[in-house]
Amino acid sequence: MKRTVFLICLLLAPLAATAAGGNGQLDEVKIDLRDKQALQRGARLFVNFCLSCHSAGYMRYDRMGKDLGIPEAVLKDNFLFSAHRPGDLMKATMPHDDAKLWFGTAPPDLSLVARSRGPEWFYTYMRSFYQDEVSPSGWNNRVFPHVAMPHVLYEWQGTQQAIFHKDEHGQQHFERFELTKAGSMSPEEYDAAMHDLTNFMVYLGEPAKLHRYNIGVFVLIFMAIFTLLMYALKKEYWTDVK
């Protein structure tokens, strides 16, 4: 029996290592869904800024409120800007067709962005806007080149320039960012805010994640006891097999 488990793990272990790959140079971010306060801060940020243009159209306000421990009165006063009822889906304030006209493309739904692109990508993306005169919005992004979205939070982060260097083949390589104008937050404060937002985005991608770990622990404890019982039963029956 042990060998079965071991062999399966052994077979799958190298797969796990290779599947994680992707475009490099993403910053690490620690996700902690048990930190309700961080999730609430992230939710506030999301509703105040992101939700103006982006929807989280698969998610309902009241579900978020219940999961994050936000009382219904607070939810109604501070979160429901474009919606009428707490049971509504979280749709963007900006009309879809206007957005297409203004930005050339409608801002994508963000419900699942942490699942499709990964939290590391999201965290790095939010901190990687830099000024670029060539782009129509005046902004560019290191992990999403020529993105239509301008840097919405530049008042917090300040403005930064990207420093590139050329290699012998004339290829541009990103080196680092240089802060050209300080924002209202220090770099540490801004990173912390983006950390909260990323944490919330992971929750938003899969609300069930809050519960499934807890349930999983009980399921596995039950299965362990059940396995022992079954093993004892088998032993008992098999005593007469010679």
Next chain:
Amino acid sequence: MEKFMQWIDERYPLTETYNEHLAKYYAPKNFNWMYYFGSLALLMLVVQIVTGIFLTMHYKPDARLAFESVEYIMRDVPWGWLMRYLHAVGASFFFIVVYLHMLRGMLYGSHRSPRELLWLVGMVIFLCLMAEAFMGYLLPWGNMSYWGAQVIISLFGAIPYVGDGLTEWIRGDFVVADATLNRFFALHVIALPLVLAGLVFVHLIALHKVGSNNPDGIEIKKNKGPDGIPVDGIPFHPYYTVKDLVGVSVFLMIYFAVVFFMPEFFGWFLEHDNFTPANLLQTPTEIKPLWYFTPFYSILRATTNTLLPYLAGVALVTMVLAVMAVKNLIGRALIVGATVVFIAGLFTLEAKFWGVVLMGLSIVLLALLPWLDRSPVKSIRYRGWMYKTAITVFCINFLLLGWLGTQGVDETKTLLAQVGTIIYLLFFVLMPVYTSLDKTRPVPERLTK
């Protein structure tokens, strides 16, 4: 109670069936852990059907609603996320179990006489399961679902003359679209499950007719006691029912651990690109099928113009071996003729077409195992170093091909996949040679531990 049973038995062979398939079905007493995977495959079939029923209650097979309805299941339907994860992760576990079940057969010679038909039915189940998984994968209508289906369906376009018409007929549109989603839904939830259930039934009946093989590859029916019961056999129920319960518990523990703690399994069971809705205008950077198809997908991709001469070489080797095995002149002429036509075809038709043929052939070859294997013994325990080496190389090669199928293509990886493809073919083509040359050890009369 006794009267009631008698009433039933006069009208339906309930006790008889129970005895024949459980209480008086005598199985060899030395099954090891590899023998769990048969009953586990049956368990997974049931899990998929039950979770599938609940998913069908909330899923919408409509190109505009499908993706949304899956998220609705994940968020708004009570326990919907659990059903979805059990089903999606279940597909991968089903294949893990089935692959190990097939490996078990290859290790202990379970495909050998008198179990050839059992093996063939199993191979048809495997094909059915692949179709079932492929069609199910389109249903969430994610971008990888969409493009995966697009790529795989377009494979049929490589068939000369009828290809384009055929792909259009399969899709019901010029691209994968609502019509495709609807028919895949129909096939996934009713047509294929029905066929699968029927085939599994036939598989079990065939098994109980010939009896189970065992790690020693000894026919226990050849050694019966005075009561007509095999000396080395024990009744399936209760002995193997209680033993399988242990296997089931351990298996469920691993399965649930994945379902509750890492359902995406690092992007191997649920791909990241599939959390974006299907988009005709946005191709994912790398289109790859889920892991259980990748060994065959690798073979498909490896078939380029550079591989064709080597395939011709493999065909020639096959011809020589076949000619040596067949004694009559007409048979020999047919073999040579077929080889000439095949080699001529290799250099006239597109490599893409041969890729599809080779992918199909790689599964057909598995089905031919009972006749390719010429060893006097069944179990690997009594075989010599040749088969042991061959099957080890085959397994490593299969995993390597599987891994390569998940990766992008570059020069080294294509070369590796091509070498892997040739090794895969040679394992089967040369099997009659190395299995008959191999030095075997004497098989004991009675089962060992």
